[in-house]
Amino acid sequence: MYCSKCGDIYRRIAWNNRGKHSTVWRCVNRVEHGPDCCDAPTVQEEELQNAVVKAINTALGGKDEMLTALEKNIAMVLALEDETSMESLDAKLEELQQELLKRANARQDYEDLADEIDLLREQKQNAMAENAEREGLKQRIAEMQQFLAEQRGTIQVYDERVVRKLIEKITVHDEKVTVAFKSGMEIDVKI
Numbered sequence: 001m002y003c004s005k006c007g008d009i010y011r012r013i014a015w016n017n018r019g020k021h022s023t024v025w026r027c028v029n030r031v032e033h034g035p036d037c038c039d040a041p042t043v044q045e046e047e048l049q050n051a052v053v054k055a056i057n058t059a060l061g062g063k064d065e066m067l068t069a070l071e072k073n074i075a076m077v078l079a080l081e082d083e084t085s086m087e088s089l090d091a092k093l094e095e096l097q098q099e100l101l102k103r104a105n106a107r108q109d110y111e112d113l114a115d116e117i118d119l120l121r122e123q124k125q126n127a128m129a130e131n132a133e134r135e136g137l138k139q140r141i142a143e144m145q146q147f148l149a150e151q152r153g154t155i156q157v158y159d160e161r162v163v164r165k166l167i168e169k170i171t172v173h174d175e176k177v178t179v180a181f182k183s184g185m186e187i188d189v190k191i
Contacts, residue, residue: 049158055179
């Protein structure tokens, strides 16, 4: 959960207000530095959970649209994979290393090749990290597709497992929350 005003996270807090116990969510910036720093609203946990259930049910009501969005996201992820081919980076690295060896054996200057090899190695590291990130995204999208395909009807109660499977983040505004799904879809719910 994030604050729409300052961008900081929200924290779950057990509140004891005049002997009445409740659980609320508050902006960390506000908790630590006061309302002068951030005047984001405090949200009752039950109210938040109800808003999340409502957003999930709205998404389930538009299951076909959500599945279409997921398919577009998968296509986008797959298209990105083609741009940074590991094979082409490896081939270029191998070619440059062979040329470097030739120059070194002939006692020629090879500093420019060494710099280019370092640059390619860095690109390869970045490409590997991006590939790992894409694989994680593909897995989350596949999990969401499976959940949507198996889901019959709406959910009646807040389920942490379902929330973690479907929702990327929640942003708290003054009178609403924006629930961002892992599919890329966002739904606003009044609180």
